[in-house]
Amino acid sequence: MPARNSIGVIGIGYVGLVTSACFAELGHNVVCMDIDADKISSLEQSQVPIYEPGLEELVRKNQERMLFTTSLEKVFDRCEIVFIAVDTPPTFTGDADLSRVFAVMSSLPGLVDNHHVLVMKSTVPVGTGNKISAELARQEAGNIDYVSNPEFLREGSAIHDFMNPDRIVIGSRDPQAGRKVAMLYDKLKAPILETNVPTAEMIKYASNAFLATKISFINEIANVCEEVGADVSVVAEGMGYDQRIGRHFLNAGIGFGGSCFPKDVAALKQIAGNSGYHFQLLTAVIEVNELQKRRVVNKLKKHLGNLSDKTIALLGLAFKPNTSDLREASSIVLASRLLGDGAYVKAYDPVAIPYAAKAVRGILLCDDILSAVSGSDAVVLVTEWEEFEHLPLEKMKECMRHHLIIDGRNFLDPEEVRAAGFAYEGIGRI
Numbered sequence: 486m487p488a489r490n491s492i493g494v495i496g497i498g499y500v501g502l503v504t505s506a507c508f509a510e511l512g513h514n515v516v517c518m519d520i521d522a523d524k525i526s527s528l529e530q531s532q533v534p535i536y537e538p539g540l541e542e543l544v545r546k547n548q549e550r551m552l553f554t555t556s557l558e559k560v561f562d563r564c565e566i567v568f569i570a571v572d573t574p575p576t577f578t579g580d581a582d583l584s585r586v587f588a589v590m591s592s593l594p595g596l597v598d599n600h601h602v603l604v605m606k607s608t609v610p611v612g613t614g615n616k617i618s619a620e621l622a623r624q625e626a627g628n629i630d631y632v633s634n635p636e637f638l639r640e641g642s643a644i645h646d647f648m649n650p651d652r653i654v655i656g657s658r659d660p661q662a663g664r665k666v667a668m669l670y671d672k673l674k675a676p677i678l679e680t681n682v683p684t685a686e687m688i689k690y691a692s693n694a695f696l697a698t699k700i701s702f703i704n705e706i707a708n709v710c711e712e713v714g715a716d717v718s719v720v721a722e723g724m725g726y727d728q729r730i731g732r733h734f735l736n737a738g739i740g741f742g743g744s745c746f747p748k749d750v751a752a753l754k755q756i757a758g759n760s761g762y763h764f765q766l767l768t769a770v771i772e773v774n775e776l777q778k779r780r781v782v783n784k785l786k787k788h789l790g791n792l793s794d795k796t797i798a799l800l801g802l803a804f805k806p807n808t809s810d811l812r813e814a815s816s817i818v819l820a821s822r823l824l825g826d827g828a829y830v831k832a833y834d835p836v837a838i839p840y841a842a843k844a845v846r847g848i849l850l851c852d853d854i855l856s857a858v859s860g861s862d863a864v865v866l867v868t869e870w871e872e873f874e875h876l877p878l879e880k881m882k883e884c885m886r887h888h889l890i891i892d893g894r895n896f897l898d899p900e901e902v903r904a905a906g907f908a909y910e911g912i913g914r915i
């Protein structure tokens with residue numbers, strides 16, 4: 486048997502590339518495989534096709550330890566431990582689409598032997614690991630070890646999160662296989678939680694669903710604050726001092742988006758439903774999140790009346806700052822609703838514009854803040870990019886038709902905005 490002392494990673498997207506570069510940084514050799522040949526050839530030149538702070542530098546720094554390929558054979562030839570990090574997007578029912586995971590599985594016969602350990606980094610529904618183990622057994626590859634090692638990194642701070650995890654979760658049937666995977670993280674100082682496969686799978690979903698619940702909860706509090714004249718920012722601060730609650734994820738706004746929360750919450754609801762349990766709380770979390778975007782439209786209508794033929798400028802398109810990712814971004818939902826109401830929509834984002842043409846149709850993409858706001862009736866701040874913290878309010882006032890700013894992330898200083906002569910509305914703020 487050849488020495489298989491590299492780590493394999495299949496699926497070199499946000500998670501796969503960060504995982505690969507960070508393992509390389511920890512001193513491992515990594516074979517990085519993707520079916521997207523264009524992506525692999527860019528990465529061979531150390532050109533990273535996504536925006537993630539520090540990632541291109543890390544890939545360049547570790548290029549000698551990272552081999553990029555489209556060949557699965559190379560992966561299984563050179564690696565004993567192989568991570569799967571392919572995407573698991575939502576289907577129209579809300580279930581996770583596992584077709585990419587199973588596409589990898591169906592390529593395994595002839596490539597794997599009982600020395601390999603398959604490690605699932607992708608977020609997969611509870612029970613998937615057991616199904617895969619059964620499928621491997623059917624393919625007479627049942628001796629391959631299967632480990633669940635869900636990933637908790639956040640886009641925008643992915644390298645920091647990978648290198649400084651709050652915990653590393655390892656689910657396995659055979660503790661020896663689990664320990665082999667745990668050893669790869671030896672240099673990181675983090676608690677390692679070893680458990681069985683379904684429990685590890687559930688930890689990932691339960692964590693994301695809890696965080697999404699926290700966001701929808703504070704958004705509902707914000708909506709009540711608006712009715713009773715309280716300020717949600719201060720309410721959240723006051724709540725956050727309580728250590729049982731904590732400060733994180735208590736920022737009211739126009740709701741969560743991104744490639745994880747919406748799909749993972751929907752998938753957990755489906756997992757529960759498919760097993761006969763109605764997860765009522767998650768139904769509300771999803772509905773609150775959808776309604777939260779509609780409230781922005783209502784705020785615009787309150788000031789501008791009918792939106793037909795009005796021009797609305799969106800500042801920020803990415804689902805959060807420091808990423809180019811537009812998957813399930815609030816901006817896209819909002820833009821579609823505004824277009825549906827007959828408004829013209831212009832937008833600027835410091836990073837996501839080159840990626841936006843494919844994701845959103847019918848909106849005018851602009852190169853800077855002033856081109857976006859010029860001639861518009863209102864500005865909606867959708868993503869809290871640092872560049873938007875101090876807007877060029879005087880210049881904006883000169884070129885806008887009406888002077889209205891809806892701060893969808895409670896990011897601006899209301900006094901500063903009002904002092905510059907704008908009407909200001911945040912979310913649950915006085």
Ligand SMILES: NC(=O)c1ccc[n+]([C@@H]2O[C@H](COP(=O)([O-])OP(=O)(O)OC[C@H]3O[C@@H](n4cnc5c(N)ncnc54)[C@H](O)[C@@H]3O)[C@@H](O)[C@H]2O)c1
Binds near residue numbers: 524
């Ligand atoms: N993005 C995040 O912040 C994040 C965080 C934690 C967990 N996750 C989970 O990690 C998984 C990956 O997410 P992502 O955001 O990195 O996805 P992504 O879409 O950025 O990347 C997936 C990659 O897999 C490749 N791929 C698809 N099918 C393949 C196949 N058969 N063989 C080889 N490569 C294949 C695609 O070409 C793509 O490059 C998902 O399950 C997601 O839920 C994502």
